[in-house]
Amino acid sequence: MSKITKVKGFPDLFPPQSNLYVFMENTARKIFSYYGCEEIRTPILEKTELFARSIGNETDIVQKEMYTFLDKKNRSLTLRPEATAGVVRAFIENVQAKSDEVFKFFTIGPMFRYERPQKGRLRQFHQINVEYFGPQSPQADGELILMLWHYLHALQLNNLSLQINSLGCPQCRPIFEQKLIAFLQTVDEAALCPDCQRRKTTNPLRVLDCKEQSCKQILIKAPTIIDNLCSTCRSHFQAVLDILDNTKIPYQLNHKLVRGLDYYQRTTFEVIATSNNIGAQSAIAGGGRYDGLVKNLGGPDVPGLGFACGMERIALLLEVQNNLQKDFFIAVLSEKCLLPAMSLANKLRHQGLSGEVSFEVKSLKSQLRYANKHNIKICLFFGEDELHSGKIPVKDLETGTQHEVFFEDIITTLKRFLKTEIG
């Protein structure tokens, strides 16, 4: 039989790699709870229209990266390429938002984009996503970034760079865009790369983060968004920066940081890893404010903001953990002992001890080798002698010391062994 292999870009996660994901998730739950942020779950599958309307029909994500297909009744459905759209949709459908009320949610799960896989990028990838609804105050933008930084710190990540920018609002952004277009018309058309010649009219902001050296050269003299914000946006942005300054979070203003999703306005930010094992896809988190989005998707006019962390990319920065430590291993030396050994293991596990019991009789040597390789702390030898004597050898594999213990004393003895080891 030919074997069936996984779908391209859809990963299987096994230990020890999968342990990193558990670590990232548990840390997120812990840190986010300090901020009053609660976990929600929304579907992986949504109506295609949701993404077209929120992310933007002209974006690359919608144009060429979505897993879109028709179901049995010819409805166009899409595997979510990002989380925000679905969360906003769910918020509108489930939450009766009163004015001034603040909601803080986070969600963890897989996202899907049809792209060519490379380092730090898969077709099914995983994100940790935070969304705030309600607050229009820059205090919220600040807290969100603080929380993200707190989280990344809790993961003990180093060599990170926080990049921040403001994209303005529907009042001031168009004016800036006109200025930018005007600027681009003064430069020699041929000096721009073909992509930018096109972007110049379709999405002028994107010209700003073009990677082409020639374009970068030209853009040095381009007007910046920050210099062209309206007074409201300007003071909002300054208030966010004040929070970062006050809490001593290092950041870099990045005039060229424009996001690839249309819904962002005002504050946008991105965290870049500068360590060398991350590969070319070095943005590990990104987010910002999306005030018009809830209304645009048919909800109330409620402000929103959030960020996403790419778990695969963060995983590249984490040390792979060792195998799980286990408290005990019961070596079984005779067929007659298989049943009582299992029964003993059962008792120990119900006492909160972790461990394994051999499923078959093998040489003691090989069973000890197994215990040694699997991070077992204490080994018990269960053979026919023990059945008769009522005592069992208990060996501390780290120190090598060994005692004979009556069966009724095993639990207290093991707990004592494990305690002294820690203390």
Place this chain on the structure above:
RNA sequence: GUGGGUAUAGCUCAGGUGGUUAGAGCGCCAGGUUGUGGCCCUGGAGGUCGCCGGUUCAAGUCCGGUUAUCCACCCCA
């Protein structure tokens, strides 16, 4: 969608200019005298050399195709 690299044991990889029974390290299994691990020693299992076709007396090695995978571009987390 575009470009480049790689494909040999469970894993990481060696295998100049084609030439007998395809190797190493790690891992796995078993032994090194009775029921005691790690270190060390010995032995063993395990591969249609990604797949299809071509050149040749002879292909893991050369050529073509195909698939998979990695990396990069584009874009994004």
